[in-house]
Amino acid sequence: MIQLLFTVIFSEMAMILLFVFKSPLRKLLIMSLDRVKRGRGPVMVKTVAGTVFLVLMSSVYSMVKIQKRGIDVGGVVNPTDQVLMAKHLLEATLMGSILFLALMIDRLHHYIRELRMRRKSMEAVKKQNRSFEDGKVEETKTLEAEVSTLREKLKQLQYELEVKSKEVNTSEANAVALSKQSEGFLLEYDRLLEENQNLRSQLQSVDLRLSRSTSKKNT
Numbered sequence: 001m002i003q004l005l006f007t008v009i010f011s012e013m014a015m016i017l018l019f020v021f022k023s024p025l026r027k028l029l030i031m032s033l034d035r036v037k038r039g040r041g042p043v044m045v046k047t048v049a050g051t052v053f054l055v056l057m058s059s060v061y062s063m064v065k066i067q068k069r070g071i072d073v074g075g076v077v078n079p080t081d082q083v084l085m086a087k088h089l090l091e092a093t094l095m096g097s098i099l100f101l102a103l104m105i106d107r108l109h110h111y112i113r114e115l116r117m118r119r120k121s122m123e124a125v126k127k128q129n130r131s132f133e134d135g136k137v138e139e140t141k142t143l144e145a146e147v148s149t150l151r152e153k154l155k156q157l158q159y160e161l162e163v164k165s166k167e168v169n170t171s172e173a174n175a176v177a178l179s180k181q182s183e184g185f186l187l188e189y190d191r192l193l194e195e196n197q198n199l200r201s202q203l204q205s206v207d208l209r210l211s212r213s214t215s216k217k218n219t
Contacts, residue, residue, distance in 0.1 A: 012101035
């Protein structure tokens with residue numbers, strides 16, 4: 001039994017060393033422990049640990065019993081009891097070491113797995129931040145392109161507005177010139193109409209004189 005306990009202790013120490021140094025064997029060990037902790041694995045591990053703990057308590061009880069028996073005899077322990085005492089002490093020490101190393105292995109496995117999960121979550125967050133930053137950069141580029149397009153459209157509209165303003169100013173100037181020209185035409189028309197009236201009145205007076213002179217000659 002002592003050889004079996006030493007074998008278990010050395011195996012646990014080897015597992016702890018595998019946890020300490022990063023290697024492909026550590027990954028394999030972690031995967032194996034992950035499988036052990038699934039399904040009925042935890043129940044079996046707890047059962048084995050409970051059995052080892054009961055055997056440990058039995059060895060402690062046997063040591064206490066041997067010590068008490070030696071006290072009852074007068075403080076003298078016979079060689080057989082000494083051998084049994086040493087055997088139970090060694091077994092109890094080995095089983096306690098096994099339980100302690102098993103607890104260390106469980107904690108190391110838990111912390112390494114949690115660390116891996118944290119790293120994965122951090123990588124996912126980093127990827128999300130990168131994608132967000134890339135999307136933000138693309139959005140910024142798109143907005144800059146839209147702003148430049150709007151600026152070009154604004155410049156085009158300003159140019160068209162200037163052209164239309166010039167056309168309006170030209171039209172207004174033409175309208176003013178036409179209105180002045182029409183006023184000149186009206187004045188000229190009034191003058192011609194007045195001259196026409198004067199000429200008619202002069203013709204009428206000439207006709208009247210001619211008719212009078214003709215009537216005098218006939219008489």
